[in-house]
């Protein structure tokens with residue numbers, strides 16, 4: 001069996017969208033029950049209550065989680081408020097303890113996904129269970145590693161899987177804690193449309209203000225769920241204080257989310273008209289690009305015969321200036337046009353390079 005053959009019926013046991021929410025870390029019994037009570041009373045439409053029991057921290061001597069005692073608190077949350085529960089596991093010992101405590105959903109964190117040994121150990125510990133397990137993207141933008149982790153789970157017969165998009169580490173200063181790099185998640189979704197994809201706006205944003213926007217962006221492109229950190233007293237949380245929100249704010253945020261349906265049934269005709277036009281234009285674009293490359297080949301031959309360098313900065317400058325001007329005249333994003341022209345120019349250089357090398 002491969003990942004594309006999974007039916008992923010397990011998500012049907014949960015609401016659509018499936019929202020997993022709760023504190024970043026379990027801190028005390030009263031914090032856990034207090035947060036759960038407020039989530040219940042606020043009417044937040046959540047499918048499971050999350051809390052980190054073991055916390056992978058960047059530096060030592062920070063709060064590394066309360067450990068197994070927190071699993072009892074998760075159990076109490078389930079008993080008293082009826083929430084399904086979820087936590088992160090990072091080794092076989094965590095898996096056994098979480099299974100013993102009957103945690104309903106497990107996830108593998110971004111720092112574990114990067115390590116095939118860790119993922120393999122977790123997968124083997126899970127063998128024989130049908131627990132849903134979600135895999136966060138690795139901290140580095142490596143789609144193959146993310147997919148590989150899911151394949152390791154499947155290799156041990158674990159079929160109830162999902163993926164969490166939590167963004168990617170970057171050394172640059174950006175408005176995000178972890179840059180979303182949407183294209184990687186979309187490539188994932190494209191390859192595995194059946195695997196439920198969750199957004200983790202808390203870790204992407206690292207602050208409270210951007211959460212709703214990132215979550216909405218994800219639902220706009222068809223994600224199935226979200227995992228969001230919510231704490232009864234966010235400012236005084238022991239970990240990730242700046243990105244946690246109160247249960248009431250979460251409830252409001254969830255009720256404002258617009259959930260998009262991937263299915264186009266009922267709109268096939270109207271969509272069909274637009275899509276025909278787009279396909280027609282796509283063919284024209286490709287035809288034009290092919291003609292452009294043929295001219296580039298001719299220039300390449302001329303350059304080779306006369307020993308002229310391929311890259312012509314002056315001409316490239318004129319092209320980009322003109323493209324920029326055209327972009328603003330037509331109301332297009334300059335960024336986008338720049339990307340398109342860079343790709344065309346790169347290919348054109350590649351084509352000419354082929355001529356210089358081969359002929």
Ligand SMILES: O=C(O)C(=O)C[C@]1(C(=O)O)C=C[C@@H](O)C=C1
Nearest residue numbers: 296299310311312315316345348
């Ligand atoms: O004008 C040229 O000299 C070209 O080879 C064409 C072209 C292009 O594709 O637009 C390619 C390479 C140069 O750097 C500049 C422009």
